[in-house]
Amino acid sequence: MSAAEPGQFGVLGVQTGRDWPCLTAEEIRAVLAHYPGVVPGGTCAWHSMRPFSAAALVTGAGEACLIKRHHSSLRNVAALSEEHAFMQHLAREGVPVCLPCVTAEGTTALAHNDWTYEVFPRAPGEDMYRDVMSWQPYLCPEHAYAAGQALARLHHAAASYSAPDRAAGRALISSMAVIGQADLMAALQAWVPAQPGLAQALRSRSWQEDVQRVLSPWHDRLVPLLPEIVPCGGHGDWHGSNLLWTPQGDIACVLDFGMAGRTCAMFDLATALERSMVDWLAPAQERHVAGQDMAAFLRGYATISPPDDTARALLRAFLPLVHVEFALSEVAYFETLLHDPSSASVAYDDYLLGHAQWFNSAEGQAMLDVCSRRGTGA
Known part of the structure; x- marks a missing residue:
């Protein structure tokens, strides 16, 4: 063997x-x-x-x-x-x-x-994304459309699942336990010590100042919408390589629920867009949105679950923030478990802060505008 x-x-x-x-x-x-x-x-x-x-x-x-x-x-x-x-x-x-x-x-x-x-x-279907880096765009808009439909169907199924949130104390979970609170800094001050290794990993970083500077302005836009959230289970890591495919380009099987948690449909949809529609490995000035894929994904999602104005507003507000808790967990993972400080720095500077900052760019603002626009599925 x-x-x-x-x-x-x-x-x-x-x-x-x-x-x-x-x-x-x-x-x-x-x-x-x-x-x-x-x-x-x-x-x-x-x-x-x-x-x-x-x-x-x-x-x-x-x-x-x-x-x-x-x-x-x-x-x-x-x-x-x-x-x-x-x-x-x-x-x-x-x-x-x-x-x-x-x-x-x-x-x-x-x-x-x-x-x-x-x-x-062995799961049914073809692993078309086996050799593709995680969190890369779909191979074609047709795949993005099918993936959007499948995610909406998952959210309908998850609406009747009532297990409590599993994010507390669990590493590497897609979570809104912090960003879903009205006071972001108070929530982080309570959450950070409960995450394995995170307080230690942040000791040498001015993380509270960075949060106030980079993340709080985005969070302020989410706060008025928090009462509109309807919690449900989410996949937490929806992208092409966690899906198996039929020869016709439909979804044969959904894989890898390791990052799943109790969030809400628009948080999970924003996570799917954030992880699959931007080429994050490119330099920031050369980073582009997979616009056709994003439009197709949102159209597919809307065929099953058409978003209303509140859903569109939540999607836009979540998009610059959905990575926050996972990125912080990655900082602890690399720093204290793998003892890999260079990767921890990438997770902190390029992921936690860099992704949020990118949404201030022209490309980032255009991506947010698509989420607010009627007639494109969003």
Whole structure:
């Protein structure tokens, strides 16, 4: 059981080193031994290049399966169980998700030493974005349209899911626990110490001054709209590489609920736009919006869930802010878990502050204007 060890997608593009080692043949056999419904053995056909965890596709002995390994400080059994419960609800509501396999003990996650594992049957559909960096534009407007429709259907299904917010104390979650409060600074002062490693990672940074300078002006525009928010579960990381596709360009399966949380539909829609419609790896002065993709995505979403004026206003207000809590969590992840201060600086300067500042540019303002415009789906 072998495959060449790939590099990894990092904060500045493809990097040769990996934050988490690839799964080994011995490790895969040991994990699959806990899953009576999965035939052990076979060949490791592919190692994922996505960050934050290690994943491998195993084929050959029986039905193919995907094994995913997380560090327990990021995702323990309880955290994965929260994700799996949301996925199970969505499946009951008709959303095409791939449900995890069950261990002999009846759980959907497995803990061993410092690691937590989950195993999935091979999901239906083609992984057209497997070799594309995360958070890049869609391959074509038709994909963007289908993705917009599918996200709206997920939001309809998630509206009846009532589990509490899972953001408290969980790293790397798409959350509005802070930006959804009227007093941004007070909310951050309470939230930062509760996030693993974050207070330590921010000690050398003038983060409160930066928040007041860069983020508070955007948050002031959101505050009057906060009473209009209707909470619901969100995917939290909606982009092309978390979707599998049919040959006709439709969505065959929705993947990866690791960043899912209780937010609201417009927050989740803004997250999908922020992560897929801007080429963030380009220099700021050369950064462009994938305008055709964005218009198609919003049209697709509106065929299932047409936004009213309040929804459009929320979408515009959320867009410069949806990254805030995830970006801060990334700062802690790189600084205190991976001991990678250069990546932590990118997460803080280019992501937390840089994304919000970009929305003051002409391109950023034009993107916000599309969210407010009637007749384009938004």
